[in-house]
Amino acid sequence: MTSTLKQPSRTRAHPWNARDIWCAVAGAVSLALAVGSAATVAVPVNSDLGLVAVLPYPFWVGVLIVNVAFVVALRGDATGPARRPVMLWLIAVLVLMLFGAAAFVTDVPRGEVAFRHLGIADALSTSGGVDPNIDAYFNWPGFFALLATVLRATGIDPVTVALWAPVFNMGLWLTAVGVLARYLTKDPRRRWLVLWIFCLGNWQDQDYLSPQAFGFFLYLVVIVLLMGPLAAKAPTFPGFKRAGLKSWWQARTPADDRPGHRVGALVVTLLLIAVICASHQLTPFLVLIAVTALTLSGRVWPGRLPLIIGILLVLWLVYPASTYLSGHPPLADAGLQTAIEANVVDRTTGSAGHVLVVQIRIALTLILWALATIGSIRDWRRGCLDIRVVLLAVTPLLLFPVQAYGGEMLIRVSLFALPFIAVQASSVLLPTTGGLRLSSRNAVVLVPACVLLAVMTVTGRFGNAQYDVFADDEIAAVQAVDNLAPPGSAIISAAHPTPWRSQDYLDHRYRTIEDLCPSDLSAATCGPLVYRYAKHNPGGGYLLLMSSAESSLVLQGQTTPRSFEELENWLKAQDGVDLAFSNSDARVYRVAP
Amino acid sequence: MNARTVSRPTMAIALTAVVLSVVSLLGLPTPIQAVAALLVLVLLPGQALTRLMRVTDLGLGALLVLALGLASLTAVSTAMFYLSVWSWQACVVAMGAITILACMARARQEAAS
Numbered sequence A: 001m002t003s004t005l006k007q008p009s010r011t012r013a014h015p016w017n018a019r020d021i022w023c024a025v026a027g028a029v030s031l032a033l034a035v036g037s038a039a040t041v042a043v044p045v046n047s048d049l050g051l052v053a054v055l056p057y058p059f060w061v062g063v064l065i066v067n068v069a070f071v072v073a074l075r076g077d078a079t080g081p082a083r084r085p086v087m088l089w090l091i092a093v094l095v096l097m098l099f100g101a102a103a104f105v106t107d108v109p110r111g112e113v114a115f116r117h118l119g120i121a122d123a124l125s126t127s128g129g130v131d132p133n134i135d136a137y138f139n140w141p142g143f144f145a146l147l148a149t150v151l152r153a154t155g156i157d158p159v160t161v162a163l164w165a166p167v168f169n170m171g172l173w174l175t176a177v178g179v180l181a182r183y184l185t186k187d188p189r190r191r192w193l194v195l196w197i198f199c200l201g202n203w204q205d206q207d208y209l210s211p212q213a214f215g216f217f218l219y220l221v222v223i224v225l226l227m228g229p230l231a232a233k234a235p236t237f238p239g240f241k242r243a244g245l246k247s248w249w250q251a252r253t254p255a256d257d258r259p260g261h262r263v264g265a266l267v268v269t270l271l272l273i274a275v276i277c278a279s280h281q282l283t284p285f286l287v288l289i290a291v292t293a294l295t296l297s298g299r300v301w302p303g304r305l306p307l308i309i310g311i312l313l314v315l316w317l318v319y320p321a322s323t324y325l326s327g328h329p330p331l332a333d334a335g336l337q338t339a340i341e342a343n344v345v346d347r348t349t350g351s352a353g354h355v356l357v358v359q360i361r362i363a364l365t366l367i368l369w370a371l372a373t374i375g376s377i378r379d380w381r382r383g384c385l386d387i388r389v390v391l392l393a394v395t396p397l398l399l400f401p402v403q404a405y406g407g408e409m410l411i412r413v414s415l416f417a418l419p420f421i422a423v424q425a426s427s428v429l430l431p432t433t434g435g436l437r438l439s440s441r442n443a444v445v446l447v448p449a450c451v452l453l454a455v456m457t458v459t460g461r462f463g464n465a466q467y468d469v470f471a472d473d474e475i476a477a478v479q480a481v482d483n484l485a486p487p488g489s490a491i492i493s494a495a496h497p498t499p500w501r502s503q504d505y506l507d508h509r510y511r512t513i514e515d516l517c518p519s520d521l522s523a524a525t526c527g528p529l530v531y532r533y534a535k536h537n538p539g540g541g542y543l544l545l546m547s548s549a550e551s552s553l554v555l556q557g558q559t560t561p562r563s564f565e566e567l568e569n570w571l572k573a574q575d576g577v578d579l580a581f582s583n584s585d586a587r588v589y590r591v592a593p
Numbered sequence B: 001m002n003a004r005t006v007s008r009p010t011m012a013i014a015l016t017a018v019v020l021s022v023v024s025l026l027g028l029p030t031p032i033q034a035v036a037a038l039l040v041l042v043l044l045p046g047q048a049l050t051r052l053m054r055v056t057d058l059g060l061g062a063l064l065v066l067a068l069g070l071a072s073l074t075a076v077s078t079a080m081f082y083l084s085v086w087s088w089q090a091c092v093v094a095m096g097a098i099t100i101l102a103c104m105a106r107a108r109q110e111a112a113s
Helices: A018-038 A057-075 A084-099 A101-105 A113-127 A142-154 A158-184 A188-200 A211-227 A242-250 A259-279 A283-296 A305-318 A322-327 A336-345 A352-381 A387-399 A409-428 A440-461 A472-484 A523-536 A547-555 A561-572 B008-026 B030-052 B058-082 B088-112
Strands: A490-493 A509-512 A541-546 A577-583 A586-591
Touching (some): A018 A101, A057 A440, A084 A158, A084 A188, A113 A158, A142 A158, A142 A211, A142 B058, A158 A211, A211 A283, A211 A409, A211 B058, A283 A305, A283 A387, A352 A409, A352 A440, A472 A577, A523 A541, A523 A561, A523 A586, A547 A561, B008 B030, B008 B088, B030 B088, B058 B088
Parallel strands (some): A490 A509, A490 A541
16 A cells, blocks of 8 residues: 555556456356346345345355355456456445345335435425525535436436435445555456455445445545645654644645646535535534644645635535524534444344344444454555554544434544545455465455455445335325325324425324334324324324334334234324325325314 | 637537437436436536546546546535525536536647647
8 A cells, every 4th residue: 555645557558368257257147147136126124134135045156156256356466457347347246246235126216315315406496496494404405406417307217216215326336446546556356356345344234325325436536636636745743742743734835736636626626515514414414524634744835725615614614504503502312322323233233134134234334344454564564554544543433422313423523534544454365575475375265255344334224125126006105195184284204214205295294103102103192192193293194014114113113013003093084184095005184174 | 719720529428418408407217317317417517627637548437437426426416505595506507607618728728729
C-alpha cells in the first residue's frame, strides 16, 4: 500500500487465455443459476430466517461457482490477475446475485421506506415547493428533489426504479471504492479483492432508494478527492510538542503539483458537501468527522476544509432544517447506554430465527473487523500501513454514542467503515509481498472464506424477508386502500414495514397499531385505542391488516398469531367497522367516523 | 477564441446538450425519453464540468462525471423547489444551460492553452 499519492497505474494488458474465458463463462453460469432459482421462490416468504431458508440449492451452487471463478481469476498468472473485463464481469455478477436477488424473486421493491421515498418525491413534484412543517424529509429535501426531477423527466416507472435501486447504488459505490483502492494500493489483486470484500460485507441493506445511499456515494467521492487531488505529503510525525507540530504542519506539501487541478477538486468537494448537507441528516456529520481526522493527520492539503464543512453544516441546520430541529434536539437521546440499548439490545429480541439472523449480522461485522485489525497489524509490521485508512475505518464509531438514530446508528457506522475495513481485511487474505500470485494454499483458504461471507451477507440482508418482501396480494390491498380512503382519513396498518405512502403522501394520516399501542398489543388494551383513533378521526379510518406486517410483529416478539387474531376479531366486532376489501394476504376494514 | 480552437469533444457535448434538451422537452417514446433525459440531466453536465478539471485518470474522471452530474442536478432541483419555480422542463433547460456554459469555459481553456 502506498502512503503517498501516486498516479494510479493501469493493469498490464495481456492476451485472453482459456482461464479468463472459463472464468467469464463461470460467471454467466452462476448468474443463470441464481436468477433461475430465485425466480422459483414463493412469496410471501414463510421462514423467520428470511430468503436464506427458501432459496433453492442452485442459488448456492451459483454463489460457490462465482466465488471459485473470482479466486481463480484473482490468482491469474505471473503477470497478474485475469483481464479487467473478466474481473469487472465477475463483480457485476456478484452484485446482481447478492443485491438483486430479491428483484429476481418478486417485482415488488422490498421494505417500506422505498415506497415512502417515492411518495415524498411525488408530493414534492405535485406541490412544486418545500414545506418544512410536513416532516423531517422536507427539511433535507435534496435527494427527493433529484428523484422527483429524474422520475418526471424520464417517465420511468417509479416502482421499477425502487426495485433496482440496490443494484444501481452498489454500482455507484463500487465505482467510488474502485477509484479509492487505486489511490491506496498499486497491487491490482488487492484492488479487486477490496471490491469483492466490500460486496461480501455489505449486509447493512442501506442501498435501497434513499437519501443515505446517495449521501454515502457522495461521501465516498469526497474521500476519493481527499486521497487524490487534495492529498498532502507530510513529513514524519514529530510527536506532540508544540514547536514540532507547527513545523510539521507547515512542511506539508500538496501531492498534486497542479494548482488549478487542486482548486477544481476543492470546488467539486464543496459542491458535494453542500448537496450532502441538503440531502441527509447524518451523512454530513460523518463527512465532517472523516475530513477532520484526515486533515489532522496532515494528509489533506486544504487545512481549513473541516471549518468550511462545519460552517456549511451549521448553516443548513439553522436555516432550512430549523423547523425540524426546533422540535427535535439532535442530542436528545445521546449516551452510550441509550445507543447500546437501541442498536443492540432492542434488536436482539424476537423469534429464534430472527435472533439468529441478527447474530449473523453481528458476527459478519466482527469477522471483517477482526480481519481488518490483523491486516492493519500486518501492514504496520511491513511498514506500509496507511494511517488514513485506519482513521476512516475507526472515526465513524465516534458518532455511535451521540445519537441512537432510531436504533440504526451501528448499521450506518459499519457501512461507512466498510470500504476501509475491506482495504485492511484484504491484506490478510493475500500473500505477504504485494503483487505476488496467490499460492494454491491461499486460494484454498480464500474460496471458503468468500463463500462463508456471501452466505452470511445473504442471510443478513434478506433476513427480514418474511415481512419486508411483499406479496402481490398485499400490494393490491394497499392500492385498494388508496382508492377507498378519502382525503383526510386515517390509514392504520398493523406494523412497519407496510408498502404505503408512495402516492397521496399528504392526503392521509398514516399510523400503525404498534405505534398506537407501543407497550401492549392485546385486544383488551390495544383494541380500544386503535378503534377510538380511527373512529374519532374526522375522515374516518381504514385498517389495513397484511400477512407481512403481522409476521413483523410476531418475529420481533411483540405479539403472537393468536393474540393478533384476537385483536382483529375484537376490532371487526365493533360498531361501524366493515370489511371493505380482502384477499388471501390482506384485509381492509372501514371504520366509519 | 474561435470555432477552430474548440476541440471536437467540447463542441459535440455542447451540441448534444442543445439537441437533447429540445427533444426531451418535446417528448419522446418512454425508453428513448429516459435515455435522452438522463443524458441531458446527469451525464452531459457531469462530463462538461469534469472536463473543466482536466482530469487525466480515467477512473477518477468517470466517477466525477456521475458525482458532478447527480450533485449539480440535485442542487438545481432543490433550489427550484425552495424558490417554488420547479418543473422538470425548467430543470432540463437549466442543466442544458450549465452544460453549454461549462463547454464555453472549457473552450476558453483550450484557446488559452
